[in-house]
Amino acid sequence: MLNLFTDPNLQWILLGSILLGISTGVIGTFAYLRKQSLIGDTLAHAALPGICIAFMLTEVKSVGLFMIGAIVAGMIATVGISWITRFSRIKQDAAMGIVLSVFFGLGIVLLTQIQHSSYGNQSGLDKFLFGQAASMTSKDVYTMTSVAIVLIVVCALLFKEFKLISFDPGYARGLGFSVATLEQLLLWLVTIAVVVGIQAVGVVLVAALLITPAVSARYWTDRLGVMTVLSGLFGALSGAIGTWVSAGTAQLPTGPLSVLTATAVFVGSVLFGPRRGVIAKLLRRSSAKREWAAENAKQAGARVNASAKERGVSA
Amino acid sequence: MSGFWIMLTGALVAACCGILGCFLILRRMALVGDAISHSVLPGIVIAFLVSGSRDSFFMLFGAAIIGFLTVFLIQMFQQSGVQSDASIGVVFTSLFAAGVLLVSLNAQHVDLDLDCVLYGEIAYVQWNSLTIGGVDLGPKAVWLLGITLFIIVALITLFYKQFKLCAFDPALAAAIGIPVALFHYVLMGLVSMATVSSFESVGAILVVGLLIVPPATAYLLTDRLGTMIGLSLVIGVISSVAGYYVAAALDASIAGCMVCVAGVLFVLAFLFSPSHGFVVRKLRQRVSTAREAY
Numbered sequence: 001m002l003n004l005f006t007d008p009n010l011q012w013i014l015l016g017s018i019l020l021g022i023s024t025g026v027i028g029t030f031a032y033l034r035k036q037s038l039i040g041d042t043l044a045h046a047a048l049p050g051i052c053i054a055f056m057l058t059e060v061k062s063v064g065l066f067m068i069g070a071i072v073a074g075m076i077a078t079v080g081i082s083w084i085t086r087f088s089r090i091k092q093d094a095a096m097g098i099v100l101s102v103f104f105g106l107g108i109v110l111l112t113q114i115q116h117s118s119y120g121n122q123s124g125l126d127k128f129l130f131g132q133a134a135s136m137t138s139k140d141v142y143t144m145t146s147v148a149i150v151l152i153v154v155c156a157l158l159f160k161e162f163k164l165i166s167f168d169p170g171y172a173r174g175l176g177f178s179v180a181t182l183e184q185l186l187l188w189l190v191t192i193a194v195v196v197g198i199q200a201v202g203v204v205l206v207a208a209l210l211i212t213p214a215v216s217a218r219y220w221t222d223r224l225g226v227m228t229v230l231s232g233l234f235g236a237l238s239g240a241i242g243t244w245v246s247a248g249t250a251q252l253p254t255g256p257l258s259v260l261t262a263t264a265v266f267v268g269s270v271l272f273g274p275r276r277g278v279i280a281k282l283l284r285r286s287s288a289k290r291e292w293a294a295e296n297a298k299q300a301g302a303r304v305n306a307s308a309k310e311r312g313v314s315a
Numbered sequence: 316m317s318g319f320w321i322m323l324t325g326a327l328v329a330a331c332c333g334i335l336g337c338f339l340i341l342r343r344m345a346l347v348g349d350a351i352s353h354s355v356l357p358g359i360v361i362a363f364l365v366s367g368s369r370d371s372f373f374m375l376f377g378a379a380i381i382g383f384l385t386v387f388l389i390q391m392f393q394q395s396g397v398q399s400d401a402s403i404g405v406v407f408t409s410l411f412a413a414g415v416l417l418v419s420l421n422a423q424h425v426d427l428d429l430d431c432v433l434y435g436e437i438a439y440v441q442w443n444s445l446t447i448g449g450v451d452l453g454p455k456a457v458w459l460l461g462i463t464l465f466i467i468v469a470l471i472t473l474f475y476k477q478f479k480l481c482a483f484d485p486a487l488a489a490a491i492g493i494p495v496a497l498f499h500y501v502l503m504g505l506v507s508m509a510t511v512s513s514f515e516s517v518g519a520i521l522v523v524g525l526l527i528v529p530p531a532t533a534y535l536l537t538d539r540l541g542t543m544i545g546l547s548l549v550i551g552v553i554s555s556v557a558g559y560y561v562a563a564a565l566d567a568s569i570a571g572c573m574v575c576v577a578g579v580l581f582v583l584a585f586l587f588s589p590s591h592g593f594v595v596r597k598l599r600q601r602v603s604t605a606r607e608a609y
Contacts, residue, residue: 032398032401035398035400036400037398037400037401037403037404038346038349038400038403038404040404041346041349041404084585087585087593087596088535088585088591088593089534089535089591090340090531090534090535091340091343091345093343093344093345093346093400094340094343094345094527094530094531094534096345096346097345097346097348097349097523097526097527097528097531098527098528098531098578098581100346100349100523101349101520101523101524101527101528101574101577101578102524102528102574102575102577102578102581104520104524104574105520105521105524105570105571105572105573105574105575105578106571106574106575106578107571108520108568108570108571109562109565109567109568109571109572109575111568111571112566112567112568112571113565113567116566116567204353204408204411205408205411205412205415207404207408208404208405208408208409208412210404211401211404211405211408212404212405212408212409214401215397215398215401215405252416252419252420253415253416253419255412255415256411256412256413256415256416256419257412257416259408259409259412260409260412260413260416263405263408263409263412266405270392270395270397276396278395
């Protein structure tokens with residue numbers, strides 16, 4: 001495990017995982033508050049046709065091109081979700097499910113087309129979809145650093161606006177903000193974070209990086225600012241511990257370990273969170289019971305006294 | 316003959332999913348199917364490690380147990396105050412991560428083709444047939460899905476009123492003495508059953524797609540639950556039959572084409588539904604503004 005501090009390759013992976021954790025944690029906070037936690041899962045699946053089309057158009061297996069394709073497909077997917085929820089009575093969860101399955105279905109059709117035609121082997125595409133944190137190079141980390149910085153800066157600059165549309169979109173509209181534009185912008189930021197994350201941890205697990213730190217953070221605070229910072233911290237912690245453990249053992253992949261670390265943090269928060277946690281709730285309930293019992297005893301005592309006095313007076 | 320079996324399997328999946336999906340959409344838990352189809356991975360791997368065989372019975376058993384566990388955990392976190400979408404997300408990603416870890420820990424023993432387990436191929440349906448006493452009774456998947464469909468139809472018709480009330484107004488249902496939690500678990504158990512019995516033969520994506528897209532399309536066409544279920548069934552069956560022919564014409568993935576056809580039908584309903592369609596509503600708006608101006 002010591003080689004973590006000496007092996008430059010591992011340091012790059014560690015840095016990449018931490019940066020990824022921070023950016024998905026911060027963005028995930030807003031997704032969670034807007035009840036769009038599963039948007040990560042949706043966008044990760046929706047990226048598939050984009051990746052396939054990028055490959056079919058260029059016939060080059062390049063991660064950069066795949067990412068551009070994935071981001072474009074993800075952005076189209078977010079527009080689709082917004083349209084379905086805005087122009088019909090279908091709710092957000094169903095809209096996300098429709099976009100997820102139809103885009104992924106289209107992606108599979110394209111994938112079989114690639115397999116059956118002369119484009120050759122699609123193994124590179126698979127690797128991109130299932131994620132390989134261990135093969136992260138310094139170049140990938142540069143991309144992640146710049147993406148993380150852009151995401152965090154945009155969130156910091158638009159913090160007030162995002163806060164407003166997360167809690168009270170109606171009021172935001174009343175104040176004259178273009179809620180639709182802001183919502184779309186937020187979704188695009190999520191898309192970018194998801195696409196960068198896919199490369200590291202794979203399609204399914206990137207959803208966890210968006211949800212789990214944010215839900216955990218919610219247990220510790222009622223303030224959005226604190227929650228965002230905490231969520232970023234939890235994300236970074238999960239990434240770091242995941243990388244650390246996977247560096248110690250030969251055959252354990254980083255992505256699932258990071259996700260399980262995040263889950264452990266979540267379980268800890270559910271149990272020990274102040275006020276909202278299970279233990280805090282139990283303690284509060286028992287102390288309330290005790291207070292109530294004490295109050296009852298006092299009242300009963302007072303009643304006995306009063307009735308005794310009454311009797312004494314009447315007698 | 317192979318085409319017939321594939322279409323029949325697709326139609327059975329569409330029927331199972333179409334009925335249950337209506338209730339999921341009304342309860343705003345559309346993505347539960349997606350969650351279950353991913354979270355069963357550790358169940359499959361454990362079943363494989365324990366039994367040492369790739370017999371689909373053990374895999375189904377493991378998957379079913381983890382499927383019910385998923386449903387239970389989601390409900391537990393939801394009751395302790397986690398938003399429903401977040402609770403679904405946390406549970407299925409953790410279980411999936413555990414599954415991936417199990418696979419990589421036992422990489423030398425596990426000779427599981429993950430793609431095939433998770434993204435089963437409907438085109439192979441007819442080669443895995445059920446034979447009892449030397450008599451070929453048709454594909455296993457058809458029998459399994461047929462039984463599942465029978466259970467779903469039986470339970471839903473028996474308790475139709477209860478399920479309906481729980482979907483629209485759980486508070487009222489609880490007030491008049493219907494065990495809402497029990498019906499919730501029964502519904503989720505059925506979803507889990509449908510997902511598990513379909514995904515091995517047809518692939519997770521087809522289950523998830525048919526669980527959401529046809530019911531959502533039906534939801535845009537009617538305001539009555541009974542009609543919605545019927546329409547959802549019809550749309551699902553049309554998607555699987557048409558999807559098969561499209562796939563045959565394009566030489567592409569059958570499951571993918573079925574979902575794509577369902578998607579096209581959804582877009583058509585979204586635009587041109589007589590009651591809730593985008594175009595119709597815009598026209599109506601224009602007429603009413605014109606009338607106001609007049």
